[in-house]
Amino acid sequence: MSTTRPYPPGDRDPEPSGASGASEGGAPDDGASTGAAAVPPEGPQARRLRLDGESGVVPLARDFARQALYAWGWLPAASADQRAAAEDVLLVVSELVTNACLHAEGPEELLLALDNKVIRIEVSDRGTGQPAPRTPHRAGRPGGHGMFIVQRLCLDWGVVRTPGMAGKRVWAELGAPA
Numbered sequence: 048m049s050t051t052r053p054y055p056p057g058d059r060d061p062e063p064s065g066a067s068g069a070s071e072g073g074a075p076d077d078g079a080s081t082g083a084a085a086v087p088p089e090g091p092q093a094r095r096l097r098l099d100g101e102s103g104v105v106p107l108a109r110d111f112a113r114q115a116l117y118a119w120g121w122l123p124a125a126s127a128d129q130r131a132a133a134e135d136v137l138l139v140v141s142e143l144v145t146n147a148c149l150h151a152e153g154p155e156e157l158l159l160a161l162d163n164k165v166i167r168i169e170v171s172d173r174g175t176g177q178p179a180p181r182t183p184h185r186a187g188r189p190g191g192h193g194m195f196i197v198q199r200l201c202l203d204w205g206v207v208r209t210p211g212m213a214g215k216r217v218w219a220e221l222g223a224p225a
Contacts, residue, residue, distance in 0.1 A: 092119060093160040098144070099153070105144050108157050112140040112168075115159045119166075121224065132224035135200045139168055139219050142193040146217070147172040155214070164223035165202065173214040178206060 096111045098104045116122045116133050124130035140157065147154035151174025158169040178194050197204050197219050204219035 091160065091162040093158065095159075096157040097155070098157055099155040104148065104154055105141055108140050108144045108154075109137050111157065112137055112159060115161075119161050121166075124224070126224070129224035132221070136166055136168070136221055139197055139200055139221065142197050143168060143170040143217055143219065146170075146178055146193050147174065150174060150176055150178070151214075158216075165220050166223065167218060167220045169216045169218040171214060171216045175213075175215075178217055 094111070094115050096108065098108065101107060113122065116136060121129065121133045121136070124133055140159075144154050144157065147170050151172035153172065155171045155173065156169075158167075158171075160167040160169075201219040201221050204217070207216045207218065208214075
């Protein structure tokens, strides 16, 4: 079952407040789809979404990520593998933002960065805890699967803390579709 909407972001409703359609160092994206796959941009691209104080942050973050995937040529997907790669990105965004909501006093910011064939997702929060896959993982039990999913889908993931500052950034990297 697909967890993405069957239409491009902005096609039916205005984009969520605070969602910047502009890539850092690039022009704004109008979110429109021409029906053909977009040409992936060259060079590093990054987009930030401020989540602090927003309500409905998980769907807001997913919609923002979906918009970036359209702008970067990951969507619309031309093959099942490409669609699965985009779905993986959206799932990891959901898991990291949800974990920040449940375990870290809420997310502050979502950063998406694309460089060559790797997309990096970072969620900053005010929490002091250390995310880790629950061990042992019990697939048949509800809850506790977020970081296990992130670990399984991603090339790598980790946590960055800045000395003298509260909170952390949880990051994950995924490969581009073939």
